Amino acid sequence: EADIYQTPRYLVIGTxxxxxxxxxxxxxxxxxxxxxxxxxxxxHLIHYSYGVNSTEKGDLSSESTVSRIRTEHFPLTLESARPxxxxxxxxxxxxxxxxxxxxxxxxxxxxGTRLTVT
Amino acid sequence: DAKTTQxxxxxxxxxxxxxxPCNHSTISGNEYVYWYRQIHSQGPQYIIHGLKNNxxxxxxxxxxxxxxxxxxxxxxxxxxxxxAVYYCIVxxxxxxxxxxxxGTRLQVFP
Numbered sequence: 001e002a003d004i005y006q007t008p009r010y011l012v013i014g015t016x017x018x019x020x021x022x023x024x025x026x027x028x029x030x031x032x033x034x035x036x037x038x039x040x041x042x043x044h045l046i047h048y049s050y051g052v053n054s055t056e057k058g059d060l061s062s063e064s065t066v067s068r069i070r071t072e073h074f075p076l077t078l079e080s081a082r083p084x085x086x087x088x089x090x091x092x093x094x095x096x097x098x099x100x101x102x103x104x105x106x107x108x109x110x111x112g113t114r115l116t117v118t
Numbered sequence: 119d120a121k122t123t124q125x126x127x128x129x130x131x132x133x134x135x136x137x138x139p140c141n142h143s144t145i146s147g148n149e150y151v152y153w154y155r156q157i158h159s160q161g162p163q164y165i166i167h168g169l170k171n172n173x174x175x176x177x178x179x180x181x182x183x184x185x186x187x188x189x190x191x192x193x194x195x196x197x198x199x200x201x202a203v204y205y206c207i208v209x210x211x212x213x214x215x216x217x218x219x220x221g222t223r224l225q226v227f228p
Contacts, residue, residue: 033215033216035218039159042220042221045216048215058215088159090162106164108164109162109163110161112160
């Protein structure tokens with residue numbers, strides 16, 4: 001069972017508000033990721049980090065920003081929320097493991113934050 | 119990373135084996151095949167991965183063809199709780215970024 005947590009699970013907020021989505025993991029993983037997923041659609045990588053003070057943009061452009069000051073914590077911030085930001089945001093982490101005899105960077109996902117901007 | 123092709127949806131009777139195919143004809147020699155599933159918009163869950171050999175764990179079996187251009191995920195005794203979207207992903211391990219496609223929506227019926 002993966003130990004990765006996201007808060008809040010659900011958030012309804014008005015346009016223009018600043019929000020921060022929290023993601024924490026207790027597995028000591030160096031790598032962490034944020035994905036965005038609209039209902040019934042594919043997951044898209046929007047941010048990732050390979051360690052403290054390392055952040056990179058993912059394959060899908062996003063107006064959100066991230067920070068990685070501590071290994072276990074990878075928050076995502078929207079400075080001014082808009083209805084177009086309404087989506088589910090999924091956080092994941094990975095670390096080198098040996099599964100079935102071969103090295104693996106299996107990703108563990110949190111439960112997600114479902115964001116609605118009105 | 120190589121592109122994968124999966125059927126959009128499949129049905130399976132409870133208790134029967136569910137065989138989910140995946141084509142990855144452009145796979146490279148150092149690319150692994152990973153399977154994840156996503157149950158009703160929860161976070162995706164790792165199932166299994168392999169390089170060349172067939173693999174089995176407590177959740178499923180992975181059969182990779184000899185030319186590695188396709189693979190099949192097998193759930194030996196499907197239950198209603200296995201209803202989910204199943205993603206086949208090919209990646210070079212040291213990049214470790216996952217690129218999700220549309221996956222196969224598996225519906226297990228009583």
